[in-house]
Amino acid sequence: MLAVAEHLSFHRAARSLGISQPSVSARVKALEEDLGVRLFERNTRGVRLTEAGRLFVEQVSVGVDQLDHAVKTAGMAAMGKCGRLRIGIHALIPHSFLAELIGQYRETNPGIEVEITEGTARDAVMQLRADQLDVAFVAGSPELPDCHTRLIWTEPLVAVLQERHPLAGQPTVTWADLTGETFLVRHGGTGPQVHDHIVLRLAGRWPAPSILRFDVGRGTLLSMVGQGFGITIVGAAASLLPITGIVFLPFADEPEPVPFSAVWSPCNRNATLRNMLALAGKMNRRGDSFRLAWQQ
Structure with a gap:
């Protein structure tokens, strides 16, 4: 039907579709009968759309465009492109x-x-x-x-200390060096895992570690270390944050990153x-x- 509307000729529409003209005519006639309206006016010079046909083609064209867009979108989604x-x-x-x-x-x-x-x-x-x-x-x-x-x-695990901490000048630290320190950890992010790791590494040492938990972001926690609230441990990527007043020291006795x-x-x-x-x-x-x- 759209091909006939585009070419205003059953013959040219059939040729563009690669099917016979009688087949095109039969399909258009069947559509008109289903709709109960005449879509084309036929004469010796060809065909032209009726007003009903013009409105029908406009609506169908919108639907075809939307369908084409939906097909393309689905294909892009299947490839992970949208x-x-x-x-x-x-x-x-x-x-x-x-x-x-x-x-x-x-x-x-x-x-x-x-x-x-x-x-x-x-x-x-x-x-x-x-x-x-x-x-x-x-x-x-x-x-x-x-x-x-x-x-x-x-990432390697590192200790974060205030730059005036007695251990700050060392190239590395060990867990034994940190016995008795006050550790700061977050409630969010990796805080629960950091808490458990500290408890595991300092189990059995005396005095037992003091671990304080705060509902703050990573940057705030590191600033608190710089202000002397305590120390913490982080992955080495945290050293990329622009926080002053602290030092990052790798562990000499952490077996794996x-x-x-x-x-x-x-x-x-x-x-x-x-x-x-x-x-x-x-x-x-x-x-x-x-x-x-x-x-x-």
Whole structure:
């Protein structure tokens, strides 16, 4: 019908469609009978649209355009070229591996709407299970029977001390050096994991560590260290933050750097997620380079 309206000729419409003219005429006649209106006026010079036909073609054309757009959009979504990606994070530090990963993903996928939620690993996993996130980046290598996990990057663990602290001039520290210190940790982000790590490393030592928990951001916590409230431990990427009055000292007795993993639901077949994980894999060497460069 649209071909006839475009060419105003059954013959030319049939030729453009690659079918016979009688077939085109029969289809248009059947449509007119179904609608109960005449769409074309036929004469010896060809055909022309009736007013009803003109209005019908306008509406149908809009629908065809919308359908074409929907088909193209679905195809792009299947390739991960449009849509959204919901990411859970513990923090987004400028120039860190995670910040570079998200930045490169957005640059190479301008059609993707990236949504970021900050919180603890526990919160992120709960949101994954509720289909409120597509992927979460968490500290550690969690073993979750209902989720997929993959190691993405690593960072050395460092102690953060006030620059006037007696240990601040040392090249490294040990956990024994920190016995009796007051540790500051956050309620949010990686705070719960930091708390558990301190308890594990200083178990059995005397005096027992004092661990104070605060509902503040990472930057505020580091500023509190600079003001003498206590000390804390972080991944080395935190050293990229522009906080004055503190020093970052690597541990001499931490056997391995801190792993950071991606966690996602095995039911999530989102192509945007697949593309993000593929990019993270390509950038993994850069994460190792950051770790080695920091240690040197």
